[in-house]
Amino acid sequence: MKKKLLIFTVLMTMAFAVACADEGDYYDGFRTAEDLEGEKGEPVPVGAKYTKGTTGKTYFEGENMPETAGDGDVYEIGDYVYTMMADGWSVSLNKTVDKTRDSFNDLIDTIANCSVINITELYKGCAGLLKSPKIPDTVKVMDHAFDGCTALTEAPALPASVESIQYTFYDCKSITAAPTIPNTVKDLKYTFYGCSSLKEAPAIPDNVTNIIYVFNGCSSLTKAPKMPPKLKVMGSAFCDCTSLLEAPEVPETVTDMAGAFKNCTSLVKGPYIPASVKYLTDTFNSCTSLTGTLVIDGTAPDNAGCFRLVDFKAQGLEVTGAAKNIDKLLKTGITE
Numbered sequence: 001m002k003k004k005l006l007i008f009t010v011l012m013t014m015a016f017a018v019a020c021a022d023e024g025d026y027y028d029g030f031r032t033a034e035d036l037e038g039e040k041g042e043p044v045p046v047g048a049k050y051t052k053g054t055t056g057k058t059y060f061e062g063e064n065m066p067e068t069a070g071d072g073d074v075y076e077i078g079d080y081v082y083t084m085m086a087d088g089w090s091v092s093l094n095k096t097v098d099k100t101r102d103s104f105n106d107l108i109d110t111i112a113n114c115s116v117i118n119i120t121e122l123y124k125g126c127a128g129l130l131k132s133p134k135i136p137d138t139v140k141v142m143d144h145a146f147d148g149c150t151a152l153t154e155a156p157a158l159p160a161s162v163e164s165i166q167y168t169f170y171d172c173k174s175i176t177a178a179p180t181i182p183n184t185v186k187d188l189k190y191t192f193y194g195c196s197s198l199k200e201a202p203a204i205p206d207n208v209t210n211i212i213y214v215f216n217g218c219s220s221l222t223k224a225p226k227m228p229p230k231l232k233v234m235g236s237a238f239c240d241c242t243s244l245l246e247a248p249e250v251p252e253t254v255t256d257m258a259g260a261f262k263n264c265t266s267l268v269k270g271p272y273i274p275a276s277v278k279y280l281t282d283t284f285n286s287c288t289s290l291t292g293t294l295v296i297d298g299t300a301p302d303n304a305g306c307f308r309l310v311d312f313k314a315q316g317l318e319v320t321g322a323a324k325n326i327d328k329l330l331k332t333g334i335t336e
Contacts, residue, residue, distance in 0.1 A: 043064055109137060134156065211227075221241050
């Protein structure tokens, strides 16, 4: 009898508590794990807000954020909007931010125990940006991050964790020095395209296999970096590098050199072309200072315009090698 009375009393107490609760009140016994999670994280800073992707619930200034971020969560603070993806936070500029400004707030590296890893296109088109905020050490993807930042004079240090920097400094015409490229990077597609003030190229990590258009338009560059041993594609890599004097040694893993030195009008010494090379289309097009002996062992069936505007006799350029199509290659230039 006493046991039944006790159970009845507990049930009545719970019913009374629910009946008398005001809107917004909670009873711990009825809360979900997600409700309780909101009380475990750090407080939302002044001027910020955190929105839970699964429920749409927003945590405002002073309220505790979730302890761990979930897919679709959004955190807004200062100049930035952080969106949680499956593997970490991705950052974009707030739509209200004036992209013509010369500076922006510092970036955060960790929110709700999850790292900021992606800043793709973050400052793209910010033509007035003079100096970049520090890039968080957690960032892995920086594709197009500074694309079109024509006033940027100093490239930021790249985090050791970064894996992708394709188009990162595209058309950054005012950068004079390149940052150190971490060994985690394998593709340098268009990374420094149009950096016409770049005077010295960075060392290229051994793991890089693709440098297509990497220094295209770097007209102040006088010396090429050493090519990585696993390199396969270097199409248009030094196209329009009008101050480049000597070509780098080409590894025997390279297959594509199409347009690699096109319009390098100051280039005096060309590279040995290994048997692995299949594409020589426009490779030495307009290299009007090229002289000496150039050895081509690659069969290079695709070679249209390889020596266009090159005057072999006037420049003192001789082309030899094991390639069976040397005569055809010579016909792409001026032989008389």
